[in-house]
Amino acid sequence: MESNDVQADLKHVLYTREQIEGRVRELADEIDRDYEGRDLLIVGVLKGAVMIMADLARALHSHVTMDWMAVSSYGSGTQSSGVVRILKDLETDLMGKHVLIVEDIIDSGLTLSWLKANLQSRGPASLEICTLLRKPEGAKVEIDVKYVGYDIPNEFVVGYGLDFAEKYRNLDFIGTLAPHIYE
Ligand code: IMP
Numbered sequence: 001m002e003s004n005d006v007q008a009d010l011k012h013v014l015y016t017r018e019q020i021e022g023r024v025r026e027l028a029d030e031i032d033r034d035y036e037g038r039d040l041l042i043v044g045v046l047k048g049a050v051m052i053m054a055d056l057a058r059a060l061h062s063h064v065t066m067d068w069m070a071v072s073s074y075g076s077g078t079q080s081s082g083v084v085r086i087l088k089d090l091e092t093d094l095m096g097k098h099v100l101i102v103e104d105i106i107d108s109g110l111t112l113s114w115l116k117a118n119l120q121s122r123g124p125a126s127l128e129i130c131t132l133l134r135k136p137e138g139a140k141v142e143i144d145v146k147y148v149g150y151d152i153p154n155e156f157v158v159g160y161g162l163d164f165a166e167k168y169r170n171l172d173f174i175g176t177l178a179p180h181i182y183e
């Protein structure tokens with residue numbers, strides 16, 4: 001879907017399809033450089049990271065393997081609690097591997113800090129995080145993120161994998177919702 005398809009639902013477009021494409025390519029170039037000569041496993045966190053995983057993986061010039069995890073964060077509504085349950089685990093043994101977690105967005109950081117600790121305990125050679133978006137104002141825990149697409153204001157955003165009540169994931173851009181949608 002394009003912005004014309006959902007115009008009435010939007011407050012504004014934050015990043016266009018072209019902007020995201022360009023930024024993802026820049027991230028891919030950095031990752032190519034940093035992991036040169038090493039085997040890399042990229043781990044996408046379902047469902048939000050599907051779009052960035054697909055685009056990032058295709059923008060890389062090196063071989064990677066890909067795996068997926070699904071987690072649910074207990075808590076009320078849109079607030080993350082930090083108590084995380086694994087809905088789908090990895091199929092790959094992480095022992096001795098260079099692992100890069102790929103996320104759509106980091107808000108409080110609670111989900112990812114749990115996930116990072118969980119994967120760290122599996123003995124990877126290295127473990128880093130790449131996120132398309134980060135909300136610095138939402139941070140509740142310090143978390144070291146090596147690759148960040150964009151730091152954004154503390155607003156609810158949708159599109160390019162990000163949902164509101166499971167909708168809007170298939171927008172080809174990132175936008176903020178009009179208040180009448182969530183109020
Ligand atoms: P955290 O544990 O607070 O960092 O939660 C991160 C998760 O909350 C993300 O993986 C998203 O699923 C969800 N989330 C946080 N902010 C937004 C947003 O603005 N739009 C859509 N989902 C969001």
Ligand code: MG
Pocket residue numbers: 045046047048049103104105
């Ligand atoms: Mg997510």
